[in-house]
């Protein structure tokens with residue numbers, strides 16, 4: 393799961409949850425169904441839920457342990473997206489999907505969906521911001537005004553013009569640049585969008601540096617969003633963050649404008665020259681109220697040198713064709729991220745047994761169980777790359793080149809960390825939210841499809857009887873878990889999702905996230921729940937309904 397920077401400023405990212413069952417022989421499985429079927433009570437027309445086959449019992453602790461012992465081994469080196477070990481992990485997953493009878497969902501029938509990444513690092517000795525405000529020059533450090541994430545290199549000067557939210561969208565009939573001359577100038581913008589604008593539907597070219605560049609601007613200054621304010625007040629942490637190596641998706645037609653984000657002090661210094669202040673602007677953006685464009689008696693010289701390199705990585709994706717000729721063009725998706733963290737400066741590897749070795753091997757076990765007896769709808773398995781780097785693999789598969797049409801994706805059941813349980817008597821503060829051996833957090837199940845939530849609840853009540861905890865599903869929860877794993881990139885397109893998660897713990901993103909600490913009995917139960925839930929969705933006589 394993705395690490396984020398909290399308001400507390402303690403950490404950093406700018407973007408911004410028995411019994412061992414015996415294996416059942418294939419012939420036996422084909423004949424053997426659980427006779428029970430739950431009643432669905434979540435929609436307008438209650439319907440009998442599809443029966444779940446005994447193939448679910450093929451998911452067992454020994455299988456999960458076998459896969460995880462390989463993927464989280466020292467030899468794999470921690471599965472950092474840009475590491476040789478990651479390629480081996482990809483091959484392992486692809487080979488297994490192929491053996492289970494899946495077909496490759498990537499290019500030319502391959503199981504690998506490749507895409508390009510850009511690694512960049514700001515050269516702090518050659519990067520600076522100078523502003524002349526009311527005739528007085530001032531220089532700002534990287535801690536006071538860091539280059540914006542993914543900024544291009546450049547050395548530009550110009551008068552500063554405030555362009556409100558900086559949105560220019562013909563489709564949504566909104567243009568902050570209307571009547572504004574920004575040619576050869578540096579545009580200042582606030583983050584957010586006014587009422588009436590659906591940010592999720594803005595094309596990349598309709599905001600930020602791309603929109604500024606399209607209108608002739610030479611550079612961009614961004615006012616800090618409210619949720620990063622606290623972090624940006626810590627100038628040392630901000631400078632460290634600004635000069636770290638970062639990785640992003642390579643996107644065609646990326647803007648060439650250099651861009652910096654003003655910390656609170658720099659922002660107030662500049663805004664003061666025009667009789668404005670950051671507090672009132674943030675109050676305005678919070679209310680989604682309009683912002684008036686304004687010319688400043690101020691100019692800026694932005695100089696950014698960012699050293700960049702390109703590399704290729706891959707998601708691993710496979711399709712198991714559904715058994716129903718009419719329903720097989722719809723896909724029930726199971727996902728997990730198979731990447732983890734880069735070896736640290738001391739040469740220590742991060743095994744990532746729970747994060748997200750646990751989800752990866754669970755999805756692999758679900759793939760095998762599905763292949764023993766195929767459901768009506770098709771099954772899409774996708775192991776995402778680059779999750780720890782900012783949900784990059786799922787961003788690629790959702791926003792750029794989906795392996796199946798997004799409107800054919802019925803659901804994404806995403807597993808990221810389900811292998812740990814809180815030992816009895818554990819009083820460590822870091823384990824405060826870690827679920828016990830019989831509990832798991834579910835996030836997002838009710839947000840898009842109330843029917844999905846009801847089906848999930850009914851299925852759990854009928855079979856695994858785990859305690860489903862919705863603590864992290866509270867939209868006000870400061871951890872913002874709903875946005876911190878790959879399901880988010882599908883949810884944002886209106887695809888119903890459930891995210892299964894055991895909770896943050898003492899070994900989260902540490903070198904101590906190892907296989908010996910995994911609770912394979914609990915993991916088996918959760919994996920079976922995900923299988924049962926997915927099986928039912930794949931065999932429903934109708935597609936999951938969504939909230940209005």
Ligand SMILES: [Zn+2]
Nearest residue numbers: 393394747780
């Ligand atoms: Zn993580």
